[in-house]
Amino acid sequence: MIFSKCYTxxxxxxxxxxxxxxxxxxxxxxxxxxxxIGREGGIGPAxxxxxxxxxxxxxxxxxxxxxxxxxx
Amino acid sequence: xxxxxxxxxNRILLTAxxxxxxxxxxxxxxxxxxxxxxxxxYDQGEGFELVDTILFSQGEFPYRDxxxxxxxxxxxxxxxxxxxxxxxxxxxxxxxxxxxxxxLGTLVTASAxxxxxxxxxxxxxxxxxxxxxxxxxxTIYHIGPLFRQHMTMVLFETLAVIxxxxxxxxxxxxxxxxxxxxxxxxxxxxGYTKQLAVFTAAAALIFLFIRQxxxxxxxxxxxxxxxxxxxxxxxxxxxGEWWRQAIRANVNLINYDQTVGLFRLWWGLHGFLIMPxxxxxxxxxxxARLSIYSIWLIASLGQGALSxxxxxxxxxxxxxxxxxxxxxxxxxxxxxxxxxQFSDNYLSRIFIIPFRRFAPIxxxxxxxxxxxxxxxxxxxxHIPTQGAVFENIADVLNLEPNALNGFYDSATRIVGGYADxxxxxxxxxxxxxxxxxxxxxxxxxxxxxxxxxxxxLAGRDVITNPTQLLNLSLNGLFxxxxxxxxxxxxEFGAIILRAQFYPANVLQAIAVGYEPSETIxxxxxxxxxxxxxxxxxx
Numbered sequence: 001m002i003f004s005k006c007y008t009x010x011x012x013x014x015x016x017x018x019x020x021x022x023x024x025x026x027x028x029x030x031x032x033x034x035x036x037i038g039r040e041g042g043i044g045p046a047x048x049x050x051x052x053x054x055x056x057x058x059x060x061x062x063x064x065x066x067x068x069x070x071x072x
Numbered sequence: 073x074x075x076x077x078x079x080x081x082n083r084i085l086l087t088a089x090x091x092x093x094x095x096x097x098x099x100x101x102x103x104x105x106x107x108x109x110x111x112x113x114y115d116q117g118e119g120f121e122l123v124d125t126i127l128f129s130q131g132e133f134p135y136r137d138x139x140x141x142x143x144x145x146x147x148x149x150x151x152x153x154x155x156x157x158x159x160x161x162x163x164x165x166x167x168x169x170x171x172x173x174x175x176l177g178t179l180v181t182a183s184a185x186x187x188x189x190x191x192x193x194x195x196x197x198x199x200x201x202x203x204x205x206x207x208x209x210x211t212i213y214h215i216g217p218l219f220r221q222h223m224t225m226v227l228f229e230t231l232a233v234i235x236x237x238x239x240x241x242x243x244x245x246x247x248x249x250x251x252x253x254x255x256x257x258x259x260x261x262x263g264y265t266k267q268l269a270v271f272t273a274a275a276a277l278i279f280l281f282i283r284q285x286x287x288x289x290x291x292x293x294x295x296x297x298x299x300x301x302x303x304x305x306x307x308x309x310x311x312g313e314w315w316r317q318a319i320r321a322n323v324n325l326i327n328y329d330q331t332v333g334l335f336r337l338w339w340g341l342h343g344f345l346i347m348p349x350x351x352x353x354x355x356x357x358x359x360a361r362l363s364i365y366s367i368w369l370i371a372s373l374g375q376g377a378l379s380x381x382x383x384x385x386x387x388x389x390x391x392x393x394x395x396x397x398x399x400x401x402x403x404x405x406x407x408x409x410x411x412x413q414f415s416d417n418y419l420s421r422i423f424i425i426p427f428r429r430f431a432p433i434x435x436x437x438x439x440x441x442x443x444x445x446x447x448x449x450x451x452x453x454h455i456p457t458q459g460a461v462f463e464n465i466a467d468v469l470n471l472e473p474n475a476l477n478g479f480y481d482s483a484t485r486i487v488g489g490y491a492d493x494x495x496x497x498x499x500x501x502x503x504x505x506x507x508x509x510x511x512x513x514x515x516x517x518x519x520x521x522x523x524x525x526x527x528x529l530a531g532r533d534v535i536t537n538p539t540q541l542l543n544l545s546l547n548g549l550f551x552x553x554x555x556x557x558x559x560x561x562x563e564f565g566a567i568i569l570r571a572q573f574y575p576a577n578v579l580q581a582i583a584v585g586y587e588p589s590e591t592i593x594x595x596x597x598x599x600x601x602x603x604x605x606x607x608x609x610x
Contacts, residue, residue, distance in 0.1 A: 009282045045328045
């Protein structure tokens with residue numbers, strides 16, 4: 001369906017995409033620390049900013065989902 | 073009567089805003105003409121962009137092995153220099169035409185911004201304000217008329233975004249395909265002018281994907297094939313030096329304090345326009361369709377995030393400033409046209425419908441538009457404080473110079489990475505430059521100069537590109553043995569330093585083998601002339 005010539009993103013699908021992307025990004029950033037066990041210093045400034053961006057993406061995504069079929 | 077008064081006040085304020093921004097345009101023109109008459113490097117690195125252009129005019133690549141004489145290479149993509157190359161054939165080796173190209177490019181960008189705003193809002197006054205606001209930005213002002221490729225990248229980015237903005241709504245499929253192809257080709261052009269255009273490429277593809285995924289994927293495949301083919305050809309044609317010099321050497325660490333400082337400065341200078349631009353982004357997100365301009369603004373902040381890298385600076389915000397000017401212009405036109413429409417959803421029921429009874433009062437909000445531009449005009453205040461007319465204006469405004477060589481800049485230059493330029497050059501600067509050229513001419517041996525102009529004007533080899541050597545060195549890609557051996561053997565008759573951007577091992581060798589003989593101030597900077605140290609003779 002997504003590859004149909006008529007398909008366009010709705011606010012809901014965009015919201016779902018942003019929410020999933022934000023959550024996956026959030027988990028991935030934490031995973032960097034968990035996998036990279038030998039590294040010291042905890043979460044650095046770049047990671048903090050990236051985590052903030054992921055949280056913002058998730059919240060924006062959640063707020064878009066109720067807007068339903070309106071075109072994005 | 074009350075409505076008529078508001079309209080009159082609005083017109084007076086709009087005229088005032090136009091006059092303020094037109095004043096900045098005059099200053100910009102004076103600055104550009106002044107720079108075109110200055111025959112030396114004004115901003116660090118301009119000379120090496122000229123060398124790149126000269127090499128292309130001779131059919132050679134500037135992506136070279138930096139471990140063999142003359143140890144020269146470049147980290148910039150080729151398009152800007154290729155465009156300027158025919159001017160070398162016609163006018164010889166000079167700075168003015170590169171600066172003219174940069175200046176004209178900003179005028180085209182501003183016109184495109186004005187066109188985009190007019191296309192959406194059908195208001196000439198706001199379109200003109202949006203265009204002038206772009207040129208009035210401190211950042212655009214001081215890098216616009218330089219022999220640098222950055223603003224040409226912004227030009228291609230802006231044109232691409234404007235071309236793509238309405239592409240999906242074109243009914244004729246053949247015409248739509250051509251328009252999308254043109255937009256994506258302009259992005260390829262931007263990317264091969266400067267690598268930072270990758271963020272605009274992302275914005276364009278995301279926009280196309282949201283509107284019509286199938287079309288976006290097909291267009292994206294074509295875009296990738298064209299971009300990758302050029303990349304592979306450049307790598308092959310330069311024996312891998314394109315990959316080493318322009319990509320691998322460009323990976324640098326970020327200084328977060330500088331990035332945060334420049335973001336705060338960006339907000340401080342452009343906040344009056346950023347606010348309406350962000351409100352329009354929110355409006356489109358929740359009550360209308362997302363435009364490419366909104367996605368472009370968000371993506372362009374990625375360029376800003378890289379402003380803290382070595383070699384980065386406030387110029388990395390130029391793309392976002394273009395996006396802000398478009399979006400704030402559309403916001404302003406829509407406000408004056410009272411064309412806001414809010415679709416019925418849970419957010420409009422909370423934030424819009426309960427306040428509809430205040431609509432008559434909000435009608436006065438049209439006054440906000442000129443006030444935003446007037447406030448912006450105050451925030452970006454920059455003006456030379458020397459020279460016949462400027463000195464009088466500075467006196468009237470009670471402005472004292474707070475930057476190099478008699479210049480007032482509201483940015484105050486307390487943030488790392490903010491360019492120390494914007495002032496006008498003088499005859500004394502030109503005389504000082506020719507003194508240094510004479511030193512190069514008088515030397516019976518090659519001269520190692522941190523800026524290319526002196527060697528070019530003396531008709532001598534341009535040796536090294538210090539910032540690129542430093543890029544390579546920071547990434548472990550610069551050996552330096554051959555250059556250091558020449559320094560140790562005192563094979564250079566003189567060395568000219570300004571910012572001392574050479575890698576540490578090169579600077580150490582210079583300190584051992586050479587000693588300062590004189591310092592020549594030019595353009596607000598001290599040029600240190602070093603001669604072979606007698607006690608260190610090989």
